[in-house]
Amino acid sequence: MSHPSKHLLAIEGLEPPHIGDLLDLAESYALLNRSGKTQRDLLKGRTLINLFFEDSTRTRTSFELAGKRLGADVINMSVSTSSVNKGETLLDTASTLNAMQCDLLVIRHAQSGAPALLSQKVDAAVINAGDGTHEHPTQALLDALTIRRHKGRLEGLVVAICGDITHSRVARSNIHLLTTMGSRVRIVGPPTLIPADAHRLGVEVFTDMKKGLEGADVVMMLRLQRERMVGGLVPSAREFFRFYGLDAEKLAVAKPDSIVMHPGPMNRGVEIDSAIADHPTRSVIGEQVEMGVACRMAVLDILARRLPRNR
Numbered sequence: 671m672s673h674p675s676k677h678l679l680a681i682e683g684l685e686p687p688h689i690g691d692l693l694d695l696a697e698s699y700a701l702l703n704r705s706g707k708t709q710r711d712l713l714k715g716r717t718l719i720n721l722f723f724e725d726s727t728r729t730r731t732s733f734e735l736a737g738k739r740l741g742a743d744v745i746n747m748s749v750s751t752s753s754v755n756k757g758e759t760l761l762d763t764a765s766t767l768n769a770m771q772c773d774l775l776v777i778r779h780a781q782s783g784a785p786a787l788l789s790q791k792v793d794a795a796v797i798n799a800g801d802g803t804h805e806h807p808t809q810a811l812l813d814a815l816t817i818r819r820h821k822g823r824l825e826g827l828v829v830a831i832c833g834d835i836t837h838s839r840v841a842r843s844n845i846h847l848l849t850t851m852g853s854r855v856r857i858v859g860p861p862t863l864i865p866a867d868a869h870r871l872g873v874e875v876f877t878d879m880k881k882g883l884e885g886a887d888v889v890m891m892l893r894l895q896r897e898r899m900v901g902g903l904v905p906s907a908r909e910f911f912r913f914y915g916l917d918a919e920k921l922a923v924a925k926p927d928s929i930v931m932h933p934g935p936m937n938r939g940v941e942i943d944s945a946i947a948d949h950p951t952r953s954v955i956g957e958q959v960e961m962g963v964a965c966r967m968a969v970l971d972i973l974a975r976r977l978p979r980n981r
């Protein structure tokens with residue numbers, strides 16, 4: 671079982687065997703979770719701190735559950751911070767965490783690069799739970815596991831990632847993971863929400879939703895992240911839905927057995943029609959949440975193996 675670092679800060683830089691190992695281990699945790707069993711000795715005596723500078727429902731609770739299922743002592747810290755003293759707050763926090771002898775630190779922060787900065791200052795293994803518009807590595811792992819469970823592989827699949835790509839750390843991590851594993855990734859959205867560096871990401875760019883969805887195996891929808899937008903990059907929600915919202919008509923051009931994904935939180939009627947979000951066979955949104963717990967257990971497990979025993 672290989673992992674190239676003490677931390678998990680990004681998908682970029684991981685190679686196929688690292689990703690494959692994490693997914694295989696996560697798959698075994700998915701089976702364990704379904705059987706109702708736990709492995710509470712694995713992280714016994716370890717302290718996991720969830721440090722969230724931004725809102726979260728799924729990510730925070732699934733890290734909490736993952737830590738508890740493996741027997742760690744889990745502490746949740748929600749912090750609000752003003753943008754002027756962010757750097758200072760972060761370094762102060764680092765010394766507090768060191769004093770508490772935290773082993774595993776899960777951090778979400780509005781600033782890209784905050785987890786990497788903190789990883790240089792704390793003794794703990796740091797896991798990025800989403801930093802600004804940069805990366806959200808555990809989301810990409812859970813998405814990949816969900817895809818692999820449905821399609822049996824990642825290689826050669828056509829995956830369309832649609833909507834607000836520019837502001838999405840989920841898109842960035844998924845692009846790195848899926849291209850590394852040999853999927854063909856398309857990004858689909860209005861020109862104002864396609865990142866300027868798209869051509870360097872190894873993806874195909876589409877501004878016409880139907881062309882982007884044609885023949886896709888996987889359709890991944892993203893939330894319009896208005897909190898990260900400067901100025902009006904999209905017209906009205908209604909107009910956005912007309913051109914880029916996923917409904918039955920647009921989905922009809924994807925493969926008949928294609929799956930529909932969304933990391934949540936969803937804006938129903940903006941990027942996705944409710945009937946599609948709740949579709950009994952096409953939507954795998956609920957399974958993504960389930961796989962989130964399994965993937966986070968795998969990440970905690972792999973990183974804990976590298977920690978010194980009983981500091």
Ligand code: NCD
Pocket residue numbers: 728729800806809839840892893895933934935
């Ligand atoms: C995403 C995030 O926070 O980056 N949510 C999540 O972790 N499931 C996506 C989003 O906020 O739209």
